[in-house]
Amino acid sequence: MANLPWIEKYRPATLDELVSHKDIIDTIKRYMTLGEVPHLLFYGPAGTGKTSTILALAKQMYTPSEMRGCVLELNASDDRGIGIVRDEIQTFVSTQTLHKKGIKLIILDEADAMTNDAQNALRRIIEQYTATARFCFICNYLSKIIPAVQSRCTRFRFGPLSNEQMMPRLQYVIEKENVQIDQEGKKAILQLANGDMRRALNILQSTHMASSLVTEISVYECVGHPSKNDIKTIINVLLNENFTVASQTLSTLKTLKGYALADILTELHRYVHKIDFPREIRIHLLIKMADIENRLANGATEKIQLSALISAFQKARQVESS
Structure with a gap:
């Protein structure tokens, strides 16, 4: 744990730990309570909690032992062709599971990098295995997801986080890691992050490792951004x-x-x-x-x-x- 980047070390483990998008989180909690989780499509800028939300949902739906057989997480920017759909995804959803609910979860991160052929191939799989599998597509640009896939999913837009939403989580990490930082340093981090929680934590960790005291000047110097x-x-x-x-x-x-x-x-x-x-x-x-x-x-x-x-x-x- 000591060598983990802070963005992973402090990634929310439950839906309650997420710092923003209360309406979205409440809706997803209700889906989970009723046992009626639909196919999901999360879109919006980087660092706004899309991946953290679906991973927190998966951790609450399955035990650690069930996660291995019931959750398939793929980064679609690496595996983006039609081959990965026909081989790995098709094989995963078609095999039986011992999980009591029998529902598998397929997470396709950076789905906007998938080719149109691959997305078209997914259309039939989504419908064919609706009884046993749920898909979650995560992307930055909704326009790069074909309409046929969009229509099969419930869409949620994750907007940039406000400084008021980011500050409590940033303060929590500062206290946990015993970071020496002044008020101007915090303001500089939030301004440079521009609503991206991942970027805020990366800047904080980088500046902390480079300087004993995190100030506005040290933040701008570390990032290489004009002061x-x-x-x-x-x-x-x-x-x-x-x-x-x-x-x-x-x-x-x-x-x-x-x-x-x-x-x-x-x-x-x-x-x-x-x-x-x-x-x-x-x-x-x-x-x-x-x-x-x-x-x-x-x-x-x-x-x-x-x-x-x-x-x-x-x-x-x-x-x-x-």
Whole structure:
């Protein structure tokens, strides 16, 4: 247990330990109480409790000895072809179980990575073995699950967690692991996690191992995310310096701190909304930043996109001055 990552060490073992989505948890508890658990489809951003919820449900439905024969957990991003459906899943659901209820549970994590052929092959299996098996599909993007599978499942959306929901669990881990942390460090972790509990615990563990005291500065340094002071410097340069000076200053800062342009854009986006720009200039900057982020996501060179970012602010300054 000592060597486990904290995300596994403190993964909720029961439905009552889950920190959010009370309506979803209450509904699933009612299904379990009535013995009428349907096929399930959990979707939403990463780190919001989808996998933890179904694993907690499985632990409450089966004893540890029954889990081995009644629960099949597959990561569909690894086993995503039609072969895994016809071989492993078909074999598992068709074999008899000694479990008193006779119901097996098949968990398909990252199901949005499954091919359409594999999903189509599952349609008939889901219907054919409804009396003896329940499927749970877990994905980030609902649109990548074919309508035929969606219609056979009860869907639940797991939204990003709020800071108020995440803080008690974060505080629990801090106390259990005796982490030395200040209030600003907690706020920095929650802001960087952006509703992702898994990311929050990973940041906490990484920073704790790298620094004796977890502070806002140590959190940003450990993650490699632009600090507030550096973002203020970048904003000041973009708004006041000419193209040559801005290009040299920002290139040097990126190299020294190892910042990714995508992270800089994320923070700049917040400032563009805070600064009192005229409406036309704010719209111009947001469109340009969105285009740059899209090009970065498609593999464009950071150096060229940094020049495009500086150019967008230079253009905005010219429009404002005129």
